[in-house]
Amino acid sequence: MSMDDERIIQNDEGQPRPEMAHVLFMDIVGYSKLASDVQPRVVQLLRTAVRGAADYQRARSDGCLVCIPTGDGMALAFLGGDVAAPLRTALEIDRALAPHQAFTMRIGLHSGIVTRMRDINGSETVAGAGINFAQRVMDCADGGQILMSQQQAGFFREFENLKPHLHDLGEVCVKHGVKLGLVSYCDGISGSTALPSKMAPPTTSGASAPEPAKSCAGTRVAIIYKRGAEPDEILLRALESELQANGCEVFIDRHLRVGLNWAREIERTLRDADAVIPLLSPVAVASEMLKYELEISDEAAQKNQGRPRLLPVRVDWEGRLPEALSKILDPIQYVLWRGPADTPAVVAELTSVLSEPTKIAARRSRALEAPGGAMPLDSIYYVERSTDAQCHRAIEQGVSFVLLEGARQMGKTSLLSRGLQNAREHRARVACVDLQAFSASDLTSSESFFITLGTALANQLDLDTFPEDVWRPKSGANENFTRYLRREVLGKLRGRLVWGLDELDRLFSTSYCSEVCGLFRSWHNARASDPEGPWRNLTQILCYATEAHLLIADLNQSPFNVGERIRLQDFSDAEVRQLNRVYGGVLQDDAEMMELQTLLGGQPYLVRRGLNEMATRSIRTAELVAIADQDEGPFSDHLKRFLVLISRTPDVLQAVRAALVGQKVGDETMFNRLRAAGLMSGSRAAEGRFRCELYKSYLTRHLLHASQ
Secondary structure, eight states: OOHHHHHHHBOTTSOBOEEEEEEEEEEETTGGGSOTTTHHHHHHHHHHHHHHOHHHHHHHHHTOEEEEEOSSEEEEEEESSOTTHHHHHHHHHHHHHTTOTTOOEEEEEEEEEEEEEEOTTSOEEEESHHHHHHHHHHHTOOTTOEEEEHHHHHHHTTOTTTGGGEEEEEEEEOGGGOEEEEEEEBOSSSBOOSOOGGGSOOOOSSOOOOOOOOOOTTOEEEEEOOTTOTTHHHHHHHHHHHHHHTTOEEEOGGGSOSSHHHHHHHHHHHHHOSEEEEEEOTTGGGOHHHHHHHHHHHHHHHHTTTOSEEOOEEESOOOOOOHHHHHHHTTSOOEEEOSGGGHHHHHHHHHHHHTOTTOOOOOOOOSSOOSSSOOOTTOTTOOOOHHHHHHHHHHHHTOSEEEEEOSTTSSHHHHHHHHHHHHHHTTOEEEEEEGGGOOTGGGSSHHHHHHHHHHHHHHHHTOSOOHHHHOOTTSOHHHHHHHHIIIIIIHHHOSOEEEEEESGGGGGGSTTHHHHHHHHHHHHHHHHHOTTSGGGGEEEEEEESSOGGGTOSOGGGSGGGSSEEEEOOOOOHHHHHHHHHHTTSOSOSHHHHHHHHHHHTTOHHHHHHHHHHHHHHTOOHHHHHHHTTSTTSTTHHHHHHHHHHHHTOHHHHHHHHHHHTTOOOSSHHHHHHHHHTTSEESSSGGGOEESSHHHHHHHHIIIIISOO
């Protein structure tokens, strides 16, 4: 720190100099409850909104602003005479963030004395009563509120345009017994006049009677749930009855017969609904079909200005959601139902939201490990295969690309996480970006994709510079991102970076897929032209579930024909035996093991699901086989998803029907599509066969024998 820097914060005698500061303190409500991959994106949205505020830019340019990050928010101390700058900034930030319903802010304003100083890292900060009281004001606020101290409000009452928007709330007791007078700001767009929860009078014992349910006549509501689960079905029947009584059009899939029309009707109904109510219990959240229905609903909402609204109801359970569901549901406030006594209150809450179109829901153990999703690093159910050693070896050798490919639920993400852990143990920096977390707007163009990708990378690596900070509008997206990665990421790390990209197949349906893949390939080529350059320190692990060569026009411009390709295969007999031992030997002899292999074909998820079912229900293989292809059997969610996907594409439906009657599936391209989806196996179309007996049996019943 220079002597000039010291004079900024000290007077002529070298003593700290007190100053008047007008402080804006804000944070993200429920930040710790957000999914770990959502948190950095939310913080970046807040940073972008703050940097775009006019008073922020002006004060920063004049050198009279101190910014203090707080992890899930920040404090802005405006030093000088403009007492209204914090409020104007708060309103500008609030309106910039309004389109992002994934989170809400709470804001506190106060003016008081502070002292400028340096923190432990040498960065400028402030301390004193001014900022302390601003934080206490903010701590009293609920999501969406802008509160200020009476002292701050006294300044604002001098402005005629602000006086009508100030609402006295009274006093609240804060830290050390200090009484703090609070005023809320509300102009009809920003802020709220509601009494903060910390100032609400204590409730009397016993449940209060719910308010009468409001009318929501004509609202189309779809309820999604796990069939046969209790007490889910009890709540389902109650909601159906009560919502219909309030005029809602309620759709529940139990009224449809499983088949092609069933699959199409479900998808159409979810996309056309005004609201979707998922019933979430420990059994339901493990349902693959419920996951698929939520994905359809969320995708429709992103494309249709928030419709359908997702209104989750937790069924006597508040546990952690599986990763695939948490990405969608964690930011959304849920309603908790603990039993029939809560039904009136739950109905009242839902009808209240449904009856007010402008009111948007605020985006806020079993003995055995449930199968499905990425497996924890210490999971005893993880089966190491030869591909594990191949992946670790490639990472240690520092190859440019490690390609993890396979059909759905083959264990790609679990292997990816273990590869990244291996890299950490070899002292490499590690980052992992899951494209499933990207919104539709993030994928609209190569520029938006690269900015989102770079932002996620910067947050994970704790970098100070983000893509938008150095983006040049006159340069192309490829050039901008390459320069950012070379200078701001690889140039600053000065060591190895192992970068995982999961669910890369989301990129394959975009118009710029070949452009992105060509850019990745160019980094590989740069290793040859500049052996000592930064690109030698980059290893990318690309994880995808689609045959890349079917979607990339020019293979010579893609990363999919260089590096180490690792294709995950089905479990061998030996691997099934190993997993069977972990489940306590539910397969009692080789005959049972072969019966399971014939039924499931060694598909990793199905094998785990089958063994889990046998262990939890204490049944034998013959009993599992007897119920395996039933519509409410243990594999129903997995099978129904296949049925839905097949029914969506006429040429795929025709090919599958042909295969079911022993005919050739079509050309090699169609066969490769079915094989990549995990439905068929074989080296070429003429040798194509269904991957397992379960698929063939289920699809035969629904595509050939069922009436259309």
